[in-house]
Amino acid sequence: MPRVLSKPLQGSLNLLILKTLANEPMHGYAITNRIQQVSGDVLQVEEGSLYPALHRLEQDGLISSEWTLSETNRRVRFYKLTARGKRQLEAETEDWEKINAAIAKVLRFA
């Protein structure tokens, strides 16, 4: 059974979103799919928290959004990374790696 990202992991959800958007602009649905796919179904985004997270990131100016029309003529909202978002992603990635390495050390040697 894949893990579900729950609220305490909110910080990592932001990081995942930023990373996913780093390559190309995407809509919300595609983001969930991409995270699930890339993580090999281990990480399944709780969809109820995805959109609030996206909007919060947008309000913080880390991502921006624009509306386009889908093939089926529906309004679709695409999100892309802003310059600030890129910097944030780099910083958070670095933090994450440090913490991961630290936890790994503890798990191995403690």
Next chain:
Amino acid sequence: MGLFRKIGNLIRGEELHQDAADELTFHLEARAKEYMRRGMSEREARLAAQRQLGNLTYTAEETASADVVAWLDACRRDLKLAAHVLRKAPVFGTMAALSLALGIGANTMVFTVLKHVVLDSLPVPHPERLVILHNPGPAEGHVSDDGMGSSFSYPLYSDLNHVAGKIFDGIGARYDTTVTLVKTDVISRAHCELVSGNYFNVLGVMPWRGRLLTPDDNRNPGGHPLAVLSYGFWQRNFGGDEHVIGQTVRINTFPYLIVGIAPPRFHGIKMHSSMDIFVPMMMKAQIMPTEDRLFDRLNHWANLVGRLKPGVTMAQAQAQLGVIYPPLRDQDLTVIKSPEPEFLKEFSKNKLELTPGGKGYSDLRNSLQEPLRFLSVMVGIVLLITVVNVANLLIARGAAREREMAVRLSVGAGRGALVRQLLIESLLLGAIGGMLGIALAYVATPALLHMLSSDLSSASINAHPDGFVLLMTALITISAGIAFGLLPALHSARTDMTTAMKAEGGTGHTGGRVWLRRFLVAGQIGFSLLLLTAAMLFTASLWNSSHVNTGLKTAQVVTFKVDPVDAGYSQARIHAFGEELRQKLAALPGVQSVGLANMAVLEGNDWGRNITVPGYTPRSRDEGVLMNAVSPQFFETLGIPIRQGRTFVDSDMATASTVVVVNTAFVKRYFRNNNPVGAHLQFGGGSGNKNPMLTIAGVVADSEHSGLRAKIQPFVYMPYVTMPDLGALTFYIRTRGDENGVMDTIRTAVRKADHALPIYDLKTMDQLIAENLFAERGMAILSVVFAGLAVLLAIVGLYGVVAYSVSRRRREFGIRMAVGADRTRVLGIVMKETALLGLASVACALPIVLATGRLVRSALYGVQPNDPYICSGAALLLFIAAMLAGLIPAASAARTDPHVALRAE
């Protein structure tokens, strides 16, 4: 998020929602398509997609949760929930809303009166530039002061107005008096304001209809019989008919041309009075036939109001007046005959003073300012007690809702959201209470006002809350809502989920709450002790005032007035008329005796002179006596006993008569209590005194003259016909049996004597005394009402706390009784708790009561604010009430059935 974006969101609320909905719908469809590709049916796929995303609307709103719109939306949701919660607890809701309505209503009422009576300015443009001029120094000659403290002679006024153009746009002069007004067949008494030509201009008043008076209407003495009517008078007496402009009206028998109507609410610079008619000052001789002296520099009477030029401050104006006034002042010296050096020294220091004139002058304001201040504090305390009461109710409910809160916390509600929801519940309660309170204020404010003042003309005061008052009430309501809601809300939000969920019926986590509630109740009891003491003090003061020994026997005495001078009578005709009417009235059935006087008794009027008594050296230049000019039977009718000699008889009623009657205080000062009958006195002082020598014919007992609690002064009574300038006559009639029945007979008799002579102020003396005590009675009644309300709320609060505590200790009582405690013992336990709480609150509040007592000292008569009987009486009364409130839950505790109580858990 940027502020602009936030504001933008606020405006684009609907659009924002649509965006969020579109986005989620797209997501759902995409997800459903995917599931269908994997082989689900369309229906299954949709359901699965929805399950995956969660509640669609919830998510949509969560999505926008950082947005203002969403926050407001959450509030709206909370409001709906709050309304639902309140509907589900009707008893709590009703009690809380009603007590809030009383608290807020009382505040709105008092504030409405305060606003209209104390805070409002004159209804003129830029009232802040108006100033009232005063000349406080000693003055020679005749000074008439109606309380404004501003009395100027006309010559001084016109000089001032002439030279003060640098600092003032203009200075206006005015004086008010009553006149007899005849319009076709209708004769009435009217309030007339004599005004300078520039008066309306200085105040900046525009005509409502026709025109107002100008300087050209005030050039020659007696030459401008023109009148402007007040709006109210025009409406009442002429039905608002515009054709009256250009018609004539007779004032004191002279015809005047009506030139215009003043705007509504304008009554000159005397606020809260009802001025009826405005006439140029040059008509003074016609309007006030007994005292003209318009051009006499020693006749100080006119009140001056100036309009400062824009940009001129009061201090600058004051400084300028210091330069331009002295030469004008010294002109008065040319007409003062043989002034004493001491007087000259004082006189040369005279200077003018300015006070802000934007609020004009108001007797009502002067008399109600202090009572209203007390009332404001009292209703403020009542509101505080109300707020505490509701907070207490909310805490009690919070205990009952602990599980609800815990459940909501456990499903993920933030504590902030919980506090918000509880606060919105209290704000809703506050809003309901506030609206009820405003409704109450609309209905009851006129009653409040009429309780405080007997002479209100509906024309000059609006007793309803206006926009400003409503705004204040809204602020009070919101702050009250937050005040009583915040503490319980924070308390509830601290709910510990696990204990609360486990506990059956909320027995856990309540210790702190009980102490908080006890503390709040103690505060309520303390504050109500404050109000109760104040109410008892005001009541005692009223009792003392109404039982003061006036030296008069007022029961069954009727009084009325007529003003023959205004009806064109000569002095000789007044004497004849007075004697004739006196005899006619005395012959009426039901009448025992009739007296009349020049000065009305107990109506706030004084008339005094300095006198010379051979063999007595006055202690100061200003020492004098009070006087009245009266008829035979005056003393008998008012029940003033004769001490020595005789009072006046019919044969004394001759203009050349030289007998006088004095009172005991006079004998004490001037004759060291020796018999003065047959001794002499002379009006006036100084060496060259040409006044006739008068003989004391008798001595009467002391009695109150100007008011109920005035200081008893030496008094000289003279026959009224010896007065050279008699004005209005006040009659006193002692009746047999029902005095109210005789009033109609009296009215008819006066009309028969001269139908052109209006009778006014017809009332019983007891009514007159009641009017004297009107504000005090109102104050006493209102303070009792508010104190009663406060005590009731405090007692309800106490009852609630004790009852709650009993319900929590059921089990304990059950055990106690199971092991042998009897009912009395359990009763005792609860009563002891109640008594401790009551005693502690009273003990804490007493020092505060004693410390704040001196603030009301000036409003009390014959009782000290720290009166031991009253203070301890109030404390005892409150303690007894507290014990009674505790008795009900205590009895319930004593009825505890140990078997039931022990099985309950």
